[in-house]
Amino acid sequence: MAHPELARAVNEWFAAHARALPWRDPEATPWAILVSEFMLQQTQVDRVLPRWAAWIERWPAPSALAAEEPGEAVRAWDRLGYPRRALWLHRAAVEISERHDDAVPADVEQLLALTGIGPYTARAVAVFAFGDRHPVVDTNTRRVIARAVHGRAAAGMPAAGDLVEMEALLPEDRGGAAVFNAGMMELGAVVCTARAPRCGDCPIADWCEWRGAGYPDNAPAQRPKQAKFAGSDRQVRGRIMALLRRSEVAVPVADALAAAADGGVRDPRQPRRAYDSLVADGLVVELEGTARLP
DNA sequence: TAAACGTGGTT
DNA sequence: TAACCAAGTTT
Incomplete structure (x- = not known):
């Protein structure tokens, strides 16, 4: 393991500061x-x-x-x-x-x-759920490793090597490894956040390469920017789903298409396209001119 | 492999 | 306020 002190600091911090989320209850x-x-x-x-x-x-x-x-x-x-x-x-x-x-x-x-x-x-x-020893890598873990280990302001694109990197940091014992996995995620979620990290509360600030280097603005080439939601097909799909969730009975397809357009569309073909894609995804079932949940 | 996929909170 | 970001997976 590359940083035994780091793992110990994360695990002690997690033991003292972890949020009491219900799925973390031992009874879960x-x-x-x-x-x-x-x-x-x-x-x-x-x-x-x-x-x-x-x-x-x-x-x-x-x-x-x-x-x-x-x-x-x-x-x-x-x-x-x-x-x-x-x-x-x-x-x-x-x-x-x-x-x-x-x-x-x-x-x-x-x-x-x-x-x-x-x-x-x-x-x-x-x-x-089972306490086995594996590296668990999510967006939080990737950011903490990018900063603390590599001195980068942000993580790059997810890669297979992420698992290997986390594995190298993992404590040997199953219990310690499980806590470390949860601790790294928690650290990224509440302290080492994407926008305004709270380094004053960070248990591994002393080992953090990014902090040590003076917080350089060296984020790697970023993932493509998230498309604007307003006016997107996603938004139009969401309108149809909202209607169907609240309807206990099947609704006329024409009503679903009207709901899709309610609030405006950027392209007149959007309601039809969104509706068809929902059917293709199995989120909408059409029968005799009506639409409902599957 | 890159694009598609909801919704809401934060800055 | 608009942009960014969020315990990813699928095709």
């Missing part, structure tokens, strides 16, 4: 942890908390969710965004109940085989 089941990881993909903790609690209350096991229509998952997803995740989580629940006897698998390869689970989520579940 692997399924509850898996659900939290799905919801937290690209979505902030504060917005997830109430949806997660309601979800676990209603569907305490994968089989409970699998027994419902996928549309119920989309409805319960509410406005968390990226509603395909709700569909994928439902599909994963079906797969777990059918292939794994309703028990979330602990093996990374088996987790990766589930719908909607990629390199981050598979390892997060294996580590946080």
Whole structure:
């Protein structure tokens, strides 16, 4: 391990300062942890908390969710965004109940085989739900490593090497490794933030290369800028989904297209394009001139 | 491999 | 206020 002092400092800080998030409760089941990881993909903790609690209350096991229509998952997803995740989580629940006897698998390869689970989520579940020793790398971890280890203001594009780097920093023991994974994420989320890092509260400030170098403005070539949301197909899709979530019955397709245009569009073909893409994604089902959740 | 994918909080 | 950013995955 490259920096034993660094790992010890992160773990001590985490033990003292970690937020008491419900999915970190020792009583949290692997399924509850898996659900939290799905919801937290690209979505902030504060917005997830109430949806997660309601979800676990209603569907305490994968089989409970699998027994419902996928549309119920989309409805319960509410406005968390990226509603395909709700569909994928439902599909994963079906797969777990059918292939794994309703028990979330602990093996990374088996987790990766589930719908909607990629390199981050598979390892997060294996580590946080089962205590196994793997590197867990998310956007927070990548930023902390970029700054503290490489002296860069920001992380570059995600790369396979990120896992190797984190592995090299991981404590040998499973427990210490799990805490370190969580601690690095927490550090990036609440202290080593993207915009205004709170270095005065940072447990590894003394080892931070970026701080040591005087905070150079040396961020690597950045990811392409996020497209403007206003006027986007994403926004138009969102309008259709909002209508269908609140409708207990199927709505005329014409109404869905009208809702898509409500508020203005940049391109007159947008409502149709957005609607068709939702059907293609399986988020909308059309039957006899009406549209509804799947 | 790059583009597509929601929604809301923060600066 | 507009731009940035967020516990990523899929095709």
